[in-house]
Amino acid sequence: METGKPKKTEGVIARREKRLALRLLSPTFLLVIAIVIFPLFANFWISFKPISLADLGAPTIFVKERIKGNLEQTGEKLVIEYRYRTSSMKYPLSNVSFSDILPDGVKLIQIDPPCAIETVSAKTVIKCELGAVEPKARGRIILDVMSEMPLTKEQFNVSEINTQFEATNILTSLDFSFSNYVKIFSASEFFEVLKTTIYYTFFGTAGALILGLFAAQIMQKAFPGRAIIRGILLFPYVAPVIAVAFSWVVLFDPFSGSVNAMMIELGVAEKPVNFFGQRFAMISLFGFQIKLPVALSMVILFEVWRYFPLSFLFILARMQSIPSDLYEAAEMDGATPFQQFWYLSLPHIVSILAVLFLLRFIWTFNKFDDIFLLTGGNAGTRTLTVNVYEQAFAVSNLGAGAAVAVVIFMFLLLFSILFIKFTPKDEA
Amino acid sequence: MAFWRLGITGGFLAGAIWASLWQLLVCVALIIGSDVQIELQMGPAFITGIIMGVFATLYKPNNAKIYFLVGILLYALLLFLCSFGAPFGSLLTDNYWCMIVSLIIISSLSFISISLTVGSLNAGMVTKYFIEAFYSRLMWGLGLVFFILIVSIPFYVMVLTSLKNQQSLLRNPLDLSIDFSVAPEKLFNSYIELFVKYDFLTLLLNSAFVSVVTVFITLLFSIPGAYAVAKLRFPARQWLSSSILLIYLIPAIILVIPLYSVFSQLGLRNSLFGLCIVYPATTIPVALYMLKGYFSGLPSELDDAGLMDGLTRWQIILKISIPLSVPAIASVALYVFMIAWNEFLFAFMFLDDVKIFTLSRGIVSLDSTEVPRQHLMAAAVVATVPVLFIFLWFEKFLVSGLTSGSVKG
Numbered sequence: 001m002e003t004g005k006p007k008k009t010e011g012v013i014a015r016r017e018k019r020l021a022l023r024l025l026s027p028t029f030l031l032v033i034a035i036v037i038f039p040l041f042a043n044f045w046i047s048f049k050p051i052s053l054a055d056l057g058a059p060t061i062f063v064k065e066r067i068k069g070n071l072e073q074t075g076e077k078l079v080i081e082y083r084y085r086t087s088s089m090k091y092p093l094s095n096v097s098f099s100d101i102l103p104d105g106v107k108l109i110q111i112d113p114p115c116a117i118e119t120v121s122a123k124t125v126i127k128c129e130l131g132a133v134e135p136k137a138r139g140r141i142i143l144d145v146m147s148e149m150p151l152t153k154e155q156f157n158v159s160e161i162n163t164q165f166e167a168t169n170i171l172t173s174l175d176f177s178f179s180n181y182v183k184i185f186s187a188s189e190f191f192e193v194l195k196t197t198i199y200y201t202f203f204g205t206a207g208a209l210i211l212g213l214f215a216a217q218i219m220q221k222a223f224p225g226r227a228i229i230r231g232i233l234l235f236p237y238v239a240p241v242i243a244v245a246f247s248w249v250v251l252f253d254p255f256s257g258s259v260n261a262m263m264i265e266l267g268v269a270e271k272p273v274n275f276f277g278q279r280f281a282m283i284s285l286f287g288f289q290i291k292l293p294v295a296l297s298m299v300i301l302f303e304v305w306r307y308f309p310l311s312f313l314f315i316l317a318r319m320q321s322i323p324s325d326l327y328e329a330a331e332m333d334g335a336t337p338f339q340q341f342w343y344l345s346l347p348h349i350v351s352i353l354a355v356l357f358l359l360r361f362i363w364t365f366n367k368f369d370d371i372f373l374l375t376g377g378n379a380g381t382r383t384l385t386v387n388v389y390e391q392a393f394a395v396s397n398l399g400a401g402a403a404v405a406v407v408i409f410m411f412l413l414l415f416s417i418l419f420i421k422f423t424p425k426d427e428a
Numbered sequence: 429m430a431f432w433r434l435g436i437t438g439g440f441l442a443g444a445i446w447a448s449l450w451q452l453l454v455c456v457a458l459i460i461g462s463d464v465q466i467e468l469q470m471g472p473a474f475i476t477g478i479i480m481g482v483f484a485t486l487y488k489p490n491n492a493k494i495y496f497l498v499g500i501l502l503y504a505l506l507l508f509l510c511s512f513g514a515p516f517g518s519l520l521t522d523n524y525w526c527m528i529v530s531l532i533i534i535s536s537l538s539f540i541s542i543s544l545t546v547g548s549l550n551a552g553m554v555t556k557y558f559i560e561a562f563y564s565r566l567m568w569g570l571g572l573v574f575f576i577l578i579v580s581i582p583f584y585v586m587v588l589t590s591l592k593n594q595q596s597l598l599r600n601p602l603d604l605s606i607d608f609s610v611a612p613e614k615l616f617n618s619y620i621e622l623f624v625k626y627d628f629l630t631l632l633l634n635s636a637f638v639s640v641v642t643v644f645i646t647l648l649f650s651i652p653g654a655y656a657v658a659k660l661r662f663p664a665r666q667w668l669s670s671s672i673l674l675i676y677l678i679p680a681i682i683l684v685i686p687l688y689s690v691f692s693q694l695g696l697r698n699s700l701f702g703l704c705i706v707y708p709a710t711t712i713p714v715a716l717y718m719l720k721g722y723f724s725g726l727p728s729e730l731d732d733a734g735l736m737d738g739l740t741r742w743q744i745i746l747k748i749s750i751p752l753s754v755p756a757i758a759s760v761a762l763y764v765f766m767i768a769w770n771e772f773l774f775a776f777m778f779l780d781d782v783k784i785f786t787l788s789r790g791i792v793s794l795d796s797t798e799v800p801r802q803h804l805m806a807a808a809v810v811a812t813v814p815v816l817f818i819f820l821w822f823e824k825f826l827v828s829g830l831t832s833g834s835v836k837g
Contacts, residue, residue: 017660020741024656025668028649028712035687035709036675042686056692218571229572231823235579238819240770242788243808247586250801258460258585261602265459266468305578336560359677366679369772373792385681392685393777405682416674 040409046402048176053396059088059167061133063098071151078106080143080156082128088135091173093165096130101159105151110144133165180403184391189382197365197383199293200300204364207304209357212311213349217341219312220319230316237309245373248302249276279380295379299371303364311356318352319345358419362412384408436485436551438562443481445566446541447473449573454534455516458526460602472511473534479506480539484546499543504535545569583812590618590806597801618806626803628810630783631790635769635811638703638786642768643761645708646715651757653712654719655745659731669720676713680773688777698780706774711764718763722756723749762822769815787811 062085069078082100086093102108102124108117115128128141184190219230236244252259252275260272273281278294322345330340368385371377377386384404392401431437451473458466480503489495507515508531515531549562589597591606593614606615613620622628656662657669687706691697696705726749734744750757775789785793791807 014661018662021656021660021662021665024652024660028653028716031649031705031709031712032675035706036678036683039683039686039690040678042690043682046685046689051689056689214571215575218568218575221568227823229576231820233575233579234819235583235816238766238815239583239812240772240788240808240815242770242772242791243586243812244582246791246795246804246808247582247589250589250805251582251585253801256597256801258602261600262456262460265602305582334557336557337564338560362677363679366677366681368679368681373772385679388681388685392688398685398689402685405685408679409682412677412679416677419677 043402043405043409046399047180047406048178049173049399050177050179051398053393053398056398059086059091059093061086061093061096061098061163061165063161063163065100065156065161067153067156069147071147071153074147074149076147077109078145078147080145082141082143082161083138084130084133084140085138086133086135088167091167092135093133093167094131096133096163096165097128098130098161098163099125099127100161101125102145103151103155103159105149106145106147108143108145112141112143115141115143180397180399183397183400184403184407192380193382193384193387196296196380197385199296200303200367200371200381200383201361201365203300204303204307204367205357205360207300208307208360208364209311209353211304211308212313212356213315213353215308215312216315216319217345219316233312234309236306241306241369242373244306245302245370248298249374252276252298276375277379293380295375295381299374299381302370302374303367306370307360307364311360314352314356315349318349322348354422358415358422362415362419365411365415366408384411433553433556433559434551435549435554435558435562436482438549438559438566439481439483439485439546439551440478441481442542442545442562442566443477443479443484444474445477445570446545447477447480447538449570450534450538450541453573453577454530454537458516458530466516469511469515472507472515473538475510476503476506477538477542481542481546482551484539484543485549485551488548489543496540496543499539500532500535503539504531507531507535541569586805586808586812590802590809591615592802593617594800594802618800618802619810622803622806622810626790626794626807627782628787628790628807631785631787632810632814634700634784635787636814638700638707639765639768641704642707642711643764645704646711646764647757647761649708650712650715650719650760651750652745653716654723655749657716657720658723658726659728660741669717672713672717672720676717680710684773684777687774691778697778698784699778700784700786702778703774703786706778707768707771711767714767715760715764718760719753719756722753726752758822762818765818766815769811 064083066081066083067078068081070076071078082098084096084098104124106124108124111117111126112128114130115126118125118127126143130139215233219226219233251257254260254272254274254277257272257275259275260269263269264272273294275298276295281292281294283290283292326344327340330344335343366385367383368389371381371383371386372389375381377383377390382390384407388401388404388408390401391404392398448470451470452468455466455468459468480499483499483502487495515534516527545562545565547562547565549558588606657665657672688697691702696702730748730752731744734748739747770788771786772788772792775786776792779785779789782790782793787807787810791804791811794804794807
């Protein structure tokens with residue numbers, strides 16, 4: 001009994017803590033579920049549907065009214081014509097109806113079958129039940145009326161036509177197909193895109209890591225002005241991608257770019273090189289002809305330039321946590337600078353290098369903005385992410401874009417599993 | 429006898445490399461930064477550099493100031509003599525001052541670099557340690573110059589292009605000098621046009637609005653969340669703190685199609701409100717992860733003491749945890765602000781209406797053949813300056829923020 005009592009009070013506190021934790025976390029949960037988790041599943045859903053960008057606008061029915069005949073004469077026979085048209089290109093609308101108020105002073109002679117006349121609060125209302133309307137369908141309904149007093153067009157137009165219909169929402173309907181996947185996998189460029197992605201990801205990540213390591217090695221040494229230079233080295237990462245991407249585009253412009261002008265001035269190139277628009281260039285190096293993918297290399301260079309600061313920051317932080325007496329001891333033992341790096345610094349930073357490589361690999365794989373802004377995915381720089389945009393919004397096939405996004409997600413899943421498996425526990 | 433074990437070889441090498449490098453860089457700077465006619469001459473610099481490198485290995489300073497002064501003057505004199513009085517191709521007589529200043533700059537940079545690189549290296553046979561130390565000094569110096577150059581050139585070009593006009597840009601793309609003699613309204617013509625014609629003030633305000641709201645919502649959601657994960661015991665806590673990281677590996681490009689479709693149908697797409705929902709959702713996991721790390725570092729005894737004194741958990745968060753973690757919260761806020769300010773994809777996809785464009789969205793719409801390049805660059809400067817300003821102002825906070833959370837980019 002005595003041992004049970006404290007246990008019970010602990011239970012109450014524990015339960016209260018549990019409830020509180022749930023309360024504190026629930027706003028985050030809800031938002032993340034709505035904006036991240038739900039779209040993730042919705043993406044799978046869309047990838048199995050043949051949806052194009054134009055289908056997103058909700059379908060509607062348009063009805064137009066037209067009056068024929070002499071309105072000013074009394075006792076004249078008039079024809080009221082309603083023309084209707086559906087904006088839906090793929091799906092039928094059901095239970096379509098519209099209603100319109102007839103002005104006073106007209107008498108009905110004849111009416112087309114789907115329509116009936118009602119009197120609602122002393123006004124004559126025509127109500128037409130069209131039923132199901134096929135996609136792309138259009139048609140008209142004619143009313144013959146007799147005018148009992150002079151009328152104007154405005155009297156007819158003053159009443160708005162009310163339309164009612166039920167449409168199948170294309171996003172929630174239940175027809176699925178594999179056509180998107182068939183389409184993206186059978187396209188000859190898909191494997192080209194995959195290859196480009198892997199090149200870009202691998203070299204971009206490795207380059208940024210190596211440059212970051214080099215920068216960290218330099219900035220580890222104390223010298224006057226180090227804090228300022230460290231700040232400057234972070235600029236490429238901190239500045240908006242849009243600004244730095246366009247300044248690269250301007251810098252390497254074939255017509256007004258400084259780099260091309262400089263290359264011609266110094267005699268390195270005979271004519272301007274279109275750095276972001278040229279797929280390949282033949283370069284002879286030691287007698288070998290090498291086919292260099294120009295635009296892809298430039299995009300990789302940009303990636304390295306923009307993200308080396310991040311690796312640099314992490315590696316520097318790790319290096320500065322190595323106790324300095326280790327270096328003093330090494331110095332006393334006569335270890336050369338290279339030996340100090342190889343046997344002392346490197347073992348300390350190898351784990352952060354591994355983590356950085358994996359995480360940066362994933363992020364480079366996911367990168368969209370940089371390539372899109374530099375080349376728009378042209379000239380052999382189309383990666384999977386750019387392909388999502390290209391399929392969904394340039395070709396306006398949302399379904400195919402979603403299918404590419406699913407492929408990306410599958411790769412990510414694979415990388416994450418690798419990441420979890422190989423991350424040293426203390427670094428995660 | 430292994431010549432590479434001789435200290436004097438190091439002197440040769442350091443002299444040749446640094447002299448050539450500075451000669452090249454200063455001449456290129458002169459070509460693009462002034463209208464002085466010069467010719468790139470590497471030969472004299474090369475010879476001067478080697479001689480001065482040997483000098484630096486042979487004479488070690490007793491008094492550093494006098495040593496540098498003598499060395500720089502000696503360097504300038506040697507370069508002058510080696511090039512037969514014309515270190516920049518033409519005689520010093522025309523553009524007298526410009527040439528002399530350039531000569532002094534080249535001499536100072538070269539000699540200081542050479543003597544610092546040579547350092548304690550002696551001329552005779554030296555041990556492997558000193559050779560390697562010499563090479564690591566050489567690499568260090570070259571690396572520093574390399575990094576400063578590659579980082580600053582694109583930004584320099586960005587600012588300079590924005591101050592040019594169309595004719596001068598097309599006439600000579602190499603002329604990257606600023607002509608201060610023209611009237612300020614002409615110099616800043618692109619900026620004036622951006623704000624008058626393209627209404628960039630609205631864009632700036634829109635960006636600021638979205639970023640500040642994002643920071644606010646992110647903190648509002650992530651501080652309690654992080655506290656819960658760090659301090660409270662509940663099932664799946666471990667699982668939760670590791671899965672936050674996974675959420676944050678999901679790229680925007682996967683989410684953009686469903687969000688575009690759903691937001692279109694809900695009428696949220698073409699609105700700043702839509703962005704204010706999406707941005708926090710992408711930043712909260714990062715913020716939560718960063719703050720969680722900080723909160724777990726605060727001693728739990730403080731919370732217990734608070735509980736004993738009758739505070740509720742909310743009061744503990746408000747009165748104990750938040751005041752103690754102001755630096756961490758500041759760094760998270762700055763980092764989130766930076767992400768929101770720089771965000772491109774969602775702004776590009778969602779916003780159609782010019783009135784609600786953010787800066788990123790507005791600048792993309794300037795990227796057309798009808799808009800001159802200097803306007804585009806001026807817009808890039810306008811978008812960059814606030815972020816860089818904040819960054820430099822709060823660098824200490826931001827750097828710790830960057831390292832604690834952001835392998836993201």
